[in-house]
Amino acid sequence: MTNFHDFVKTYDVRGLVGSQLTDQVVECFGAAFVDELELSGKKLAVGHDMRDSSPGFAAAFAAGANKRGANVVMLGLCSTDMNYFASGSMDMPSAMFTASHNPASYNGIKFSRAGARGISLESGLAAIRDRAEAFLLNGVTLVESAGEIEFVDVMPEYVKYLLDLVPLDNVSPLKIVVDAANGMGGLTVPAVLSHITALEIVPLYFELDGSFPNHEANPLDSKNLVDLQRKVLEIGADLGLAFDGDADRCFAIDEKGQAVTPSALAAIVSEREIQRVQKLGEQSPTVLHNLLTSRFVAETIVAAGAKPLQTKVGHSLIKDKMAETSAVFGGEHSAHYYFRDFWGADNGMLAAMHLISQLGNSELLMSELSAGYTPYFASGEVNSQVTDAKAALARAELALSEATVEIFDGVTFSWEADGVWWWCNLRESNTEPLLRLNVESNSLEVMRMVTKRALDAIARN
Numbered sequence: 001m002t003n004f005h006d007f008v009k010t011y012d013v014r015g016l017v018g019s020q021l022t023d024q025v026v027e028c029f030g031a032a033f034v035d036e037l038e039l040s041g042k043k044l045a046v047g048h049d050m051r052d053s054s055p056g057f058a059a060a061f062a063a064g065a066n067k068r069g070a071n072v073v074m075l076g077l078c079s080t081d082m083n084y085f086a087s088g089s090m091d092m093p094s095a096m097f098t099a100s101h102n103p104a105s106y107n108g109i110k111f112s113r114a115g116a117r118g119i120s121l122e123s124g125l126a127a128i129r130d131r132a133e134a135f136l137l138n139g140v141t142l143v144e145s146a147g148e149i150e151f152v153d154v155m156p157e158y159v160k161y162l163l164d165l166v167p168l169d170n171v172s173p174l175k176i177v178v179d180a181a182n183g184m185g186g187l188t189v190p191a192v193l194s195h196i197t198a199l200e201i202v203p204l205y206f207e208l209d210g211s212f213p214n215h216e217a218n219p220l221d222s223k224n225l226v227d228l229q230r231k232v233l234e235i236g237a238d239l240g241l242a243f244d245g246d247a248d249r250c251f252a253i254d255e256k257g258q259a260v261t262p263s264a265l266a267a268i269v270s271e272r273e274i275q276r277v278q279k280l281g282e283q284s285p286t287v288l289h290n291l292l293t294s295r296f297v298a299e300t301i302v303a304a305g306a307k308p309l310q311t312k313v314g315h316s317l318i319k320d321k322m323a324e325t326s327a328v329f330g331g332e333h334s335a336h337y338y339f340r341d342f343w344g345a346d347n348g349m350l351a352a353m354h355l356i357s358q359l360g361n362s363e364l365l366m367s368e369l370s371a372g373y374t375p376y377f378a379s380g381e382v383n384s385q386v387t388d389a390k391a392a393l394a395r396a397e398l399a400l401s402e403a404t405v406e407i408f409d410g411v412t413f414s415w416e417a418d419g420v421w422w423w424c425n426l427r428e429s430n431t432e433p434l435l436r437l438n439v440e441s442n443s444l445e446v447m448r449m450v451t452k453r454a455l456d457a458i459a460r461n
Contacts, residue, residue, distance in 0.1 A: 077187060118320060123320070166353040265337070267331075385434055
């Protein structure tokens, strides 16, 4: 018996093709989505990435949705942010078939309500899961008036919309290497950037291939940036960009082949978005950042005259908070970047365009620009496999007993004295038996010391 609880995660569906996700299971999700959102007689959009199983799953989902009376707008091949664009611009719920950065054996579904609003376990995904499970047990019944399918290409409108938000006509010449990792960036990057005459785009792995023959489509793992770093140095590029499998996240590499932290990019985009809306008369906008971004992100937001608001990690949660607070921008340590002018949804391409505009209108090199937004020292996310997370957390609390403790999206330890400060966050993974560690300090030595103390405590039995 298929156990839907195994692959319906906090923010999306993510499972193994064949053993967990099958055409029949996916058809049940299509029917469940329609019933839960009461979409009979209404429209919904369905898009998919380049994984081998994705076109078939999109068709199966549409079949289930049609049986329950919904009309399906098939977007075909698209990035996740293109799917959000369709949901936002056409004001209809959507489903996106992708497993993002996961290996080729996986696939999944990201659901949105109309206007690209996120759906998590707490806001409807649990109910969709339970309905789908019931449909698998009892069968999907056909309503009296079944829905229909139409095919729509949103790429032209998507490209125009992004270039209206971040015009790139006046940037100085830049040579940019882009690693699409055989993911959807191979479709969207040429469509958006190829006709900007000042930009020389040097492609790496633009061929759409869901088997990911060159490396995993997960730029958060440094081993997947090696080819990009090598190419940037080899050709003397000004900038390197890396996208994940569904192209909703973007990472940057400077001209020296060094990574630009997602926090630095978040700070840069925060400043640009704050300045833009202030020119339009919005004096003190709100900007979101999750608790794992650098302390400098909040400092940048304050210095620019805006209000920083710390959030928990997670895209559906942050999308909800974007709507609730009318925040102009939101940034995560994982390189998800959210824009009010993009229906509060995350968009890696928009973040990349902001960075290109900033660099292309600056006299600084990318390494110099990045250094100005990276004054502190961070461990990066370090994952430890644990059998008893609560016991590991208790050991860490003893090891860091001098710190103040705050329970917010895990446990955050904070300490400051004589001009030196550090913070350390430990949180359990939602999907794996892992404890995730992040440490930052204004002292490199202290950051390394705190990281070692925490990891030693976690590893001790």
